[in-house]
Amino acid sequence: MENSEECDLFFGELFDLAGLPRGAYRPGFLQRRLSACLRFLQVPDVAQGVARLRAQPQARSQILGAVLLGVTDFYRDEEVFAQAEGHFRQSWLPAREKIRVWSAACSDGQELYTVASVLDDLGILPEAELLGTDIRAEAIGRAQTGRYRPEELDRLPEAVRGKHFRTDRTGGWVQERLRQGIQWKQANLFSGAEAGPWHLILWRNMAIYLEREAAYPVWQSLVAELKPGGYLLVGKADYPPPGLGLARVASCLYQKQGGARR
Incomplete structure (x- = not known):
């Protein structure tokens, strides 16, 4: 499976479960985070990652928090x-x-x-x-x-x-x-x-x-x-x-x- 297809599968499932629209985020932004998400879930591939997202709401919440981590600061700019x-x-x-x-x-x-x-x-x-x-x-x-x-x-x-x-x-x-x-x-x-x-x-x-x-x-x-x-x-x-x-x-x-x- 091509990386873009894997990305669509994994983040499509994550966003569906979180109530976010599929396709809202730019693919390049998500692709850079896919490997880190799989490592966090301790799974070797996207299929098992999707299964883990469905089975573990707490892990799903943590992954969402990491993916959508906001860049912020006091008095930023x-x-x-x-x-x-x-x-x-x-x-x-x-x-x-x-x-x-x-x-x-x-x-x-x-x-x-x-x-x-x-x-x-x-x-x-x-x-x-x-x-x-x-x-x-x-x-x-x-x-x-x-x-x-x-x-x-x-x-x-x-x-x-x-x-x-x-x-x-x-x-x-x-x-x-x-x-x-x-x-x-x-x-x-x-x-x-x-x-x-x-x-x-x-x-x-x-x-x-x-x-x-x-x-x-x-x-x-x-x-x-x-x-x-x-x-x-x-x-x-x-x-x-x-x-x-x-x-x-x-x-x-x-x-x-x-x-x-x-």
Whole structure:
């Protein structure tokens, strides 16, 4: 069996069991992970791997978590968040309304905690509503704890780490004032967007792994739940398709047209 056919068989079964659409992810992205998946399952071939996926839900969950491992970081692309904060300050402080933020495919929560720290610095976190969703239960569980390893905190500026985290030799915890305003939820993004309107949606570094036909309806659903004038924050290699009513206002930051701009 050709590697592409093996890949289709294995990941088709995995995605069917997980409720994800077949063919959504680019073949090259999946093929690079097939051998590692079989080694993890301790099986010699795809046929036995598929049998193991069907028989062992826990192994299936772990494989899905490894395959869809999100690349994330606190203040990932720091200049992006610096520019975005300026737009948030201009748009949200004069509005004096409850700010709603959704991080779609949030991985283990680092970028949503980054936004929470920005809102805290702006003085509007207590009135904000923040939601993080991911299909992987393990990722959501880790985000809820708010605990991270020392190497995950290394890129944080000292002032940020000192203000927003409690640290020791084993790592650090996000301060309670940031954690208490965030809800976490296991959810399948392909099944639909979380109900808006949202002032800010983060969808970063996932679209690049999707086939264009699979990514487009996700883009559509996200933009539909943005309020006019709301923002969509994406990864550096993510490019929203044209025709969705978005205007690029900064690096990785798009604003939904139709609302008043300040």
